Amino acid sequence: MLATRSRDASSLRMQHQSWQGIESRSRPLDANGRVALLVHPSVTCVVPRWQCVYLLTYRTKSAEQTKFVTSVPSCLEPVNTQGDDTMTSDRNTDSNTLRNRYQRYFDINMFYHPCNSNRLTGQRRRELCVIIAARFGIVSPIVISEVFQMTRRKALLFLNKLVDEKLLELVVTHRACDGRVYVLAYAGASYASELMKIDVPFRSSSHPSTQVNLNSVVHDSILSYVLLSGIQNCYADGTPNPLWYAFVSELEFRRLYPASAVKKVDGVVLCNDGSIAAVELENSFKRKTQHQESIYKFRDAIHGNPKLYDKVFFVGGSDKVFADTKRFHRQLLDELPHKQDRKKGGNGLSKLEADSLRDTLIFRTKFTSPITSLFYS
Missing domain, CATH: 3.40.1560 (type ii restriction endonuclease, domain 2)
Incomplete structure (x- = not known):
């Protein structure tokens, strides 16, 4: 039987595990790059790759080997392991078709959680900033400070560091709430494409401001905040919800x-x-x-x-x-x-x-x- 995740905040001490380590101890990936989790002896649930990382991140003190406390969301697709790989209910056919159409984007892990190691936390922040710039066209310091739960000053310092690393470029505009936004550089576009396994269109220009529609800067910033905050939503005790x-x-x-x-x-x-x-x-x-x-x-x-x-x-x-x-x-x-x-x-x-x-x-x-x-x- 599948263990139920505890609501006790003290039992949710997060210990970061790299995806490679989790994947080697999980069930093999199927043809769509998804992981099968055993829920019942006759039923297997198939989840997108990043959801498996999210579910298997929490580990209790009593888990000496590889037993992770897991809760399975209701969006999992039940697959009958004793028959063919067909859905058990015809009423979900439309939703399954929709998920397949958007699956390559749904598989991108946009959930952020700090790690015990500062190096791993910084690496995860760097990856997310580059992916956000690739998916929305811009990165706003306001959004970064809210998602990463850091001060505006630290968010600016972190984004400016990515500019020094040639991953992002600064665009100064009075239309942004902070007076500035950040767009992808060529190295950042290549890095984002490698992380997401999706081609990222890039238009080279001597003026970074031509890479973004300045008329929609506020709209794009608000949109990125809403979509990212929905994933980061949690209970009062910090349990992800x-x-x-x-x-x-x-x-x-x-x-x-x-x-x-x-x-x-x-x-x-x-x-x-x-x-x-x-x-x-x-x-x-x-x-x-x-x-x-x-x-x-x-x-x-x-x-x-x-x-x-x-x-x-x-x-x-x-x-x-x-x-x-x-x-x-x-x-x-x-x-x-x-x-x-x-x-x-x-x-x-x-x-x-x-x-x-x-x-x-x-x-x-x-x-x-x-x-x-x-x-x-």
């Missing part, structure tokens, strides 16, 4: 779906229940026609073929913007089933689709106060 296990950034989603007909969401996350949710950052007021177009595209993404995600999380830093967005959504979901679509003909939305969207368009207020205090105060 992530809101989601992995994510796809806006840049990565645009590379996967470049077509203009697809709604360009700000991110996609793997939720605790195994579902896939889009993340939409709402920081400005929009016209009713803009919300109507977004609802049509959300409908196509959730109920269309191919299906892109199961639901949508709205996050932002303003309660007034949320209230205005909710008001338009209520009006449109009541009106569109009775409104003619001039482009396609027929009704804009069916009544069933409208009822479904009422449940799948979700407003998350957890990040509202932190976003306001960090980026707008």
Whole structure:
């Protein structure tokens, strides 16, 4: 039987183990690069590679050999070891297909935890900073200080050290909350590509500011904070309690779906229940026609073929913007089933689709106060 992770903070003394050491003592990886964990004599759970690291990091004092205290999240895929590798429930087929489509990005370990060794802690911070710059286009000192739980001064010193190592380049701009952001250098792009096992596009330029869209610096900084904070979320005693296990950034989603007909969401996350949710950052007021177009595209993404995600999380830093967005959504979901679509003909939305969207368009207020205090105060 699988052991249950203790909630006692004193039993969660973390002793860092390198991935190579854990992998050699774990079950072999399958064809998709995932690790099989024995949960029951007849059932095996398959998890992404980085989740195995996260689950096997905690070790109690009584574990003399290789017995790690583990808890299995609900998003694991059950595989019947006494039969073929087919899913036991057909109702999860869509979610499994979605996970396979985003799997190479979900396998990137974005969870940060300090190690007993300062050298290993610094190495993990260096790796995460480079990966964040590759996945979001920029690194903000505000985000680094929050994720690594360090002061703003230490965050700046650490990022400037990466500039000296030719991994990042400094971009000074008044549009950033700190007056500066950091972008990848060529060596940093190569390093990030090696860490993620994914090609990182890089455009060489004598002016680093041309590598980033300065108009979206604040938006990208807030987005990176939200997606990373969701993974770092924990209980009051410090026990990890992530809101989601992995994510796809806006840049990565645009590379996967470049077509203009697809709604360009700000991110996609793997939720605790195994579902896939889009993340939409709402920081400005929009016209009713803009919300109507977004609802049509959300409908196509959730109920269309191919299906892109199961639901949508709205996050932002303003309660007034949320209230205005909710008001338009209520009006449109009541009106569109009775409104003619001039482009396609027929009704804009069916009544069933409208009822479904009422449940799948979700407003998350957890990040509202932190976003306001960090980026707008």
